[in-house]
Ligand code: SF4
């Protein structure tokens with residue numbers, strides 16, 4: 001399992017300026033537990049670099065803060 005840190009090329013990116021503090025919807029819905037809430041910022045981020053590109057994290061986000069960066073070959 002690879003830790004994702006704050007890289008830009010992770011499968012899912014979250015716009016922290018849009019993410020609503022206290023919300024955990026995307027974290028709760030991810031089947032891989034790849035998303036987490038940062039202790040520092042209170043915002044969601046991808047903490048494990050694993051993703052099925054299934055999409056509910058982006059679909060369910062009320063703030064439209066989640067972007068699933070689907071690889072070209074899977075589109
Ligand atoms: S696309 Fe699916 S697997 Fe990837 S972070 Fe979102 S919910 Fe999790």
Ligand code: SF4
Pocket residue numbers: 014018019020023024025026027043044057060061062063064065066
């Ligand atoms: S669903 Fe959206 S607003 Fe809620 S924690 Fe995830 S990124 Fe933030």
